[in-house]
Amino acid sequence: MKLNLNIQPLNTWINKTGIEPLVIAGPCSAETEDQLVATAHLLAKTGKISALRAGIWKPRTRPGEFEGIGSIGLEWLKRAKAETGLPTAVEVATAKHVEEALKAGVDILWVGARSTVNPFTVQEIADALRGVDVPVMVKNPVNPDLSLWVGALERINNAGITKLAAIHRGFSSYEKSAFRNEPMWDLAIGLKTLAPHLPIINDPSHITGNRDLIGYISQKALDLDMQGLMIESHIDPSVAWTDAAQQVTPAALSDIITNLHLRKPEVRNTELNDKLAELRNQIDKIDDLVIQKMAERMKIVEKIGQHKRDNNITILQVNRWDEILHKRTSYAKALKLSTEFTEKLLELMHSESIRKQTEIMNKSEAGQAAEKLTHA
Numbered sequence: 561m562k563l564n565l566n567i568q569p570l571n572t573w574i575n576k577t578g579i580e581p582l583v584i585a586g587p588c589s590a591e592t593e594d595q596l597v598a599t600a601h602l603l604a605k606t607g608k609i610s611a612l613r614a615g616i617w618k619p620r621t622r623p624g625e626f627e628g629i630g631s632i633g634l635e636w637l638k639r640a641k642a643e644t645g646l647p648t649a650v651e652v653a654t655a656k657h658v659e660e661a662l663k664a665g666v667d668i669l670w671v672g673a674r675s676t677v678n679p680f681t682v683q684e685i686a687d688a689l690r691g692v693d694v695p696v697m698v699k700n701p702v703n704p705d706l707s708l709w710v711g712a713l714e715r716i717n718n719a720g721i722t723k724l725a726a727i728h729r730g731f732s733s734y735e736k737s738a739f740r741n742e743p744m745w746d747l748a749i750g751l752k753t754l755a756p757h758l759p760i761i762n763d764p765s766h767i768t769g770n771r772d773l774i775g776y777i778s779q780k781a782l783d784l785d786m787q788g789l790m791i792e793s794h795i796d797p798s799v800a801w802t803d804a805a806q807q808v809t810p811a812a813l814s815d816i817i818t819n820l821h822l823r824k825p826e827v828r829n830t831e832l833n834d835k836l837a838e839l840r841n842q843i844d845k846i847d848d849l850v851i852q853k854m855a856e857r858m859k860i861v862e863k864i865g866q867h868k869r870d871n872n873i874t875i876l877q878v879n880r881w882d883e884i885l886h887k888r889t890s891y892a893k894a895l896k897l898s899t900e901f902t903e904k905l906l907e908l909m910h911s912e913s914i915r916k917q918t919e920i921m922n923k924s925e926a927g928q929a930a931e932k933l934t935h936a
């Protein structure tokens with residue numbers, strides 16, 4: 561399935577001069593006029609930034625925390641833009657935010673992760689955008705649900721917004737990890753697969769929650785062919801009112817960007833492409849074999865399923881499953897495959913076996929008679 565989004569290329573609305581990589585930067589929150597304008601000047605001076613971001617209205621987990629400076633910050637953004645020439649980007653969460661941001665001449669709007677989870681909120685924002693030609697970026701929802709992300713993009717696109725991008729900021733997870741929000745790269749890859757022309761901007765600040773990991777995640781995002789980065793930058797992160805640990809000074813940001821390796825999705829070199837084609841040819845053959853063997857395995861699983869049904873044996877066989885897990889992972893390890901990968905693969909295979917055998921157990925009498933006839 562492909563997503564039918566009507567979108568314009570990124571370079572028609574941002575980074576028209578083609579600075580690589582595309583970086584949108586600025587403070588997590590606009591705090592004071594001096595803080596915002598001074599940060600913007602330092603960012604502009606690096607020559608590596610394509611737009612200035614700032615949080616004006618901040619959705620916070622608990623009441624009583626700093627909830628953003630509010631509309632006055634839009635005036636400060638106007639001044640920052642006038643003095644530096646940087647286009648501005650702001651998060652909007654209500655129709656009123658949209659109206660105020662547009663009135664203040666904000667160039668790019670984004671829908672935050674806590675809004676993307678709620679189709680009512682997204683629809684309210686989409687309705688407020690109808691008839692307006694403004695770029696909009698949609699962050700992934702807080703929870704790892706690709707359809708919610710897709711749904712939000714569709715709602716905004718259906719409202720007539722064609723200057724559209726997604727922002728990958730990571731997902732909430734119950735499990736403890738080094739990251740503030742788990743990247744779950746597979747979901748971003750899933751979105752890219754559904755909508756290859758939709759630009760995806762990575763937000764390493766919210767993924768890591770830790771400035772020391774921003775370079776690492778930025779590089780990984782670029783290697784996964786994401787089209788840009790949104791990075792929080794504050795003139796003095798140590799005194800930032802929000803998300804102090806993940807903000808970097810404009811100078812530190814400049815260093816992070818300098819150290820990034822830029823790679824292209826493809827090369828125009830016949831010799832290299834021939835080599836690539838030959839290796840891909842080998843992979844095609846192996847993949848076909850893997851699938852063929854999977855199908856053969858599944859046929860045996862089906863036979864075992866019939867045997868279990870006819871003899872009243874449970875589908876799940878813990879001891880056998882445990883034996884398979886241990887034997888296969890140690891064999892795979894000897895062949896230099898990671899245990900995590902092997903376990904995932906085996907678990908996927910096992911749950912498919914269980915699904916198939918459940919189907920067999922639940923087969924009607926008539927279905928069983930037909931099955932016997934085909935095997936006769």
Ligand SMILES: O=C(O)C(=O)C[C@]1(C(=O)O)C=C[C@@H](O)C=C1
Nearest residue numbers: 864875876877878880881910913
């Ligand atoms: O050995 C069995 O009983 C099977 O049905 C096969 C199989 C498997 O896929 O390998 C499936 C389910 C059981 O829990 C254990 C193993």
